[in-house]
Amino acid sequence: LVMNYDNEKFSDALTKIDKKKLLLLDFGKFDKDGYSYVCQDFDNGLYDALASIKSELNKYKKLVFVFNKLHKHPQSSKIAFSNFCLDNRFEFGILDEIQDKGVIHEDFFYLVIKQEDVVKIIKQGRTEDLKPGRDYGLLAYNENPFFEVIETGISSIGIDWQEMGRIAADFVLNNKAVQTYLPTVIKKRGSF
Structure with missing residues (x-):
């Protein structure tokens, strides 16, 4: 599990890891062809x-x-x-x-x-x-x-972090490939 802490660029160091064993989390506005990922769309x-x-x-x-x-x-x-x-x-x-x-x-x-x-x-x-x-x-x-x-x-405003964790656990435990963006949602309270 890797959180590539740059939304725009894929780290070259990650190309050394087997695509089937790598799950990219959170940031990911770059080519992820062949990689599993669970990201949020910041745009x-x-x-x-x-x-x-x-x-x-x-x-x-x-x-x-x-x-x-x-x-x-x-x-x-x-x-x-x-x-x-x-x-x-x-x-x-x-x-x-x-x-x-x-x-x-x-x-x-x-x-x-x-x-x-x-x-x-x-x-x-x-x-x-x-x-x-x-x-x-x-x-x-x-x-x-x-x-x-x-x-x-x-x-x-944000994604469901528990859902990201659930999907990541499924990837690790069951070797289940995934390529998805989690929806950005708003939890309304009294501040607007």
Whole structure:
């Protein structure tokens, strides 16, 4: 089992491993011909997931993607986000980081990758008496149990990691080849 930590490029070192014994996980926007894989689609998956909540997004003045340029999250997600916003005529922006003040605005929607930025947004909102779901929208990448208990719940976007684990176990235990992308889904809670 290998998580190739570059979404765009297949590591040459992996060509030395027998294709029948290698399962690629998570990242994989490269030629995977002959390899088993269970990946997530950071482009169309993100676009389609946002489209599934388009009616809820209409109430926001601006959609903001908090995307730290140093993060390993695929850069192509920025393009998918921008395309979704342009196609649906949403005003939007992409932030590299959350500053200590002045970033959180009423009636804005924030899509956030890093959990640290989720905390910064909530803390900054509290200093201005703004709450997620009431005053601004918040959607965090990758489900986490603490999202259920923060405020009225933080909505999340991502794949079903347990399903990825189940498929990986089936590959290892039963030598079952697989080539699939898991759907990107949104777990709605009180944050938008």
